[in-house]
Amino acid sequence: MSDINHRVRKQIMGYIVSQSISAVCELGVPDRLADDACLLGDLAASVGADADALGRFLRVLVAEGLFAEDGGGRFALTEAGELLRTDTPGSLRHLVGLMSNEAYLVWGHAAHSIRSGKESFSAAFGKPYFEWLSENPSAADEFARGQAGLVELRLLPLLDHDWSDVGTVVDVGGGTGALITRLLDRHEHLRGILFDLPHVVAEAPSTFGSAGIGERTTVVGGSFFDDVPGNGDVYVLSQILHDWDDASAGKILSSCRQAIPPGGRLMIVEQVLPESATTHPMALLDLHMLVLLGGRERTITEWRRLLTDHGFTLDSITQGPRSSVIEAVPV
Ligand SMILES: C[S@@+](CC[C@H](N)C(=O)[O-])C[C@H]1O[C@@H](n2cnc3c(N)ncnc32)[C@H](O)[C@@H]1O
Incomplete structure (x- = not known):
């Protein structure tokens, strides 16, 4: 052969x-x-x-x-x-979980995404992924555990950041609170607001209580397509915008833009896609975001444009071992 x-x-x-x-x-x-x-x-x-x-x-x-x-x-x-x-440190076991079960089954319908430019989850399961998760608690738990398990790797460039002039961090779409927990544990002066869909944050107050950070945290349930909590100094969007196409990602950015007080800023924890053709894991993740959610990974040019179109200017990019932190300030 x-x-x-x-x-x-x-x-x-x-x-x-x-x-x-x-x-x-x-x-x-x-x-x-x-x-x-x-x-x-x-x-x-x-x-x-x-x-x-x-x-x-x-x-x-x-x-x-x-x-x-x-x-x-x-x-x-x-x-x-x-x-x-x-x-084990740096374990990818959570990624195995996130690429299995329904995330694997949806790929049987991937041609729908090429034809339509949209997600295929609805074609396979009858409704979009996050809606489906809200009705399937065990899959939602597994998804939340998978995301929380990857937070450690995502967090590295954030943990070492200089937080001395920051009072309150708002984690927008912060899941079950893994990122807030690690951040507040490391930086004892910080306060945190966790914001995600109501069913996702339901257990967070008791999780924060057990972690000894209950006094410094607030938990808010809602949709970032409506609004996000105000009064934060830093708004974190970790692995949120890549779940959505430009129109929806723009709405999320606009909600943040409205909530951010003067002097506040945005820290986006995401991947930056290479500009050229590649089978880099980020390019595979880009396709997975399309097929599962209708989202996309973005190049620097695309990040800059998305931010500019929704009231922010890209300030800096810090490359971590897995994800980058893209800092943006309101204009
Ligand atoms: C890929 S996960 C990222 C979680 C977390 N930020 C992290 O880095 O692990 C996307 C998160 O967006 C949340 N989400 C989806 N739709 C939402 C909405 N309309 N409003 C608020 N959060 C939403 C999901 O519940 C989920 O926790």
Whole structure:
């Protein structure tokens, strides 16, 4: 078989790799191998798998460099495979969850997005993703846990920021409050306002109470298409605007623009898409945002234009290990 034929066949069947990763994670295989290599039979018995089937999945994932086999049927995690554990620094296990289940099923309808330029979730599930989540509590919990699990990586450029002249941070679309919790834990003078849909923030007051930051936090439920809380010094939008097309992202920015008092600013935690053709993970995420939500990742030029069109000017961009912080001020 020619190299080209081989490569294209692998590309066509690429989802088998990603869903094999998802399946072994669901069974807890990477966590089981955290401390020690393990014989296939023992591994299968301890995670509740059929040994022959698990061995066949692992054959593919050994070739992908995620697991290693010693030639005697004993399997271990490689350095790359370590990232699939739940409890390791920089873990990507939450991303596996976010790319599985309904996020995977929606891709069966992706042609709808190419034809229409819109999300495909409604074509697959009958309504847009966030609306569907509000009616599916277990999926919503999983989504919130997945997002909270990725906050650690997103947060790095924010945590080291100079917060000395900031009093109150408003986390717009802040989910269950993971970002506010880490930020207020690190910077003891800060106060935080968590804003998200009512069902998403319902448990946040007790979470903040347990974390010892109840006195310094306010929780507000609502939609950022209506308005967002006032009186903040810094408004954080972390992984919000990429969920939406330019018209909706513009409405969110306009709500923030109305709420931000003089001297306030916006900190957008997002990816900056390279300008040229690439299979960079951000370009894949760009397609996922389109198919799942009708959103998009943006290049610097697109970020600048979106902000300018809605009453802000782009002030600076700080590149973190995974996301950037785009600072903008009202004009
Ligand atoms: C991709 S998550 C990002 C969560 C969090 N900021 C983070 O960085 O992990 C998008 C968030 O937007 C929230 N959201 C969606 N529609 C909303 C709306 N109309 N008003 C307020 N929040 C909304 C979701 O509930 C979710 O928590």
